[in-house]
Amino acid sequence: LAKTTQPISMDSYEGQEVNITCSHNNIATNDYITWYQQFPSQGPRFIIQGYKTKVTNEVASLFIPADRKSSTLSLPRVSLSDTAVYYCLVGAVNTNAGKSTFGDGTTLTVKP
Amino acid sequence: GAGVSQSPRYKVAKRGQDVALRCDPISGHVSLFWYQQALGQGPEFLTYFQNEAQLDKSGLPSDRFFAERPEGSVSTLKIQRTQQEDSAVYLCASSWEDGTSGNTIYFGEGSWLTVV
Numbered sequence: 097l098a099k100t101t102q103p104i105s106m107d108s109y110e111g112q113e114v115n116i117t118c119s120h121n122n123i124a125t126n127d128y129i130t131w132y133q134q135f136p137s138q139g140p141r142f143i144i145q146g147y148k149t150k151v152t153n154e155v156a157s158l159f160i161p162a163d164r165k166s167s168t169l170s171l172p173r174v175s176l177s178d179t180a181v182y183y184c185l186v187g188a189v190n191t192n193a194g195k196s197t198f199g200d201g202t203t204l205t206v207k208p
Numbered sequence: 209g210a211g212v213s214q215s216p217r218y219k220v221a222k223r224g225q226d227v228a229l230r231c232d233p234i235s236g237h238v239s240l241f242w243y244q245q246a247l248g249q250g251p252e253f254l255t256y257f258q259n260e261a262q263l264d265k266s267g268l269p270s271d272r273f274f275a276e277r278p279e280g281s282v283s284t285l286k287i288q289r290t291q292q293e294d295s296a297v298y299l300c301a302s303s304w305e306d307g308t309s310g311n312t313i314y315f316g317e318g319s320w321l322t323v324v
Contacts, residue, residue, distance in 0.1 A: 115281070130312070136321075137317070137318075138317055138318070139212070139299050139315030139316050139318050140251065140299075140315050140318050141315070142312050142313075142314065145246045145312065171228055181250075183250055197250070197252070197253070198250030198252075199250050200248070200249050200250050
């Protein structure tokens with residue numbers, strides 16, 4: 097069971113870069129790292145996924161060091177609409193392949 | 209459909225009442241998952257289907273919770289004799305693949321259950 101640890105909350109200002117780090121010391125060889133974003137009254141939304149090194153898409157970057165025991169979600173130039181809860185998920189969601197949990201996530205508040 | 213659809217969006221049930229929550233996954237998605245999310249917490253896994261087979265129900269909190277997906281598409285989560293601690297958001301998610309690591313799952317908006 098891959099357990100993750102994230103900061104409970106973070107504050108930022110519009111236009112800044114935000115980095116949210118997730119610790120996952122027990123990550124298994126086959127585990128991927130996935131980040132989800134959740135707005136109030138909505139289901140979680142996939143942001144980005146990676147296995148090692150760096151992954152970048154149109155909304156975020158994911159940095160994974162060589163030991164894979166942590167990962168950092170980077171949101172460039174955040175806006176007010178990026179205020180949400182961010183979850184780091186390690187491993188599979190299918191318990192046949194190794195159960196993973198969402199944890200309580202990081203509440204990001206972006207201020208004007 | 210364009211996304212995972214859940215109904216009802218909001219449900220208020222009297223304690224002891226039975227409820228049924230429906231999930232329409234993305235068309236063609238093999239895997240379907242149910243999660244329970246309490247206020248201020250992350251989603252907690254309840255159960256997983258691959259097509260019509262319920263491969264894992266280890267997260268169901270009690271025998272009052274029952275899920276089915278008889279034809280491998282639409283799924284229903286049923287809660288019998290609801291209790292106040294069942295109040296939560298019930299999230300459904302689906303995926304093309306079997307949910308092993310590296311697969312992306314897509315969530316619905318959730319069904320908000322309040323037991324009074």
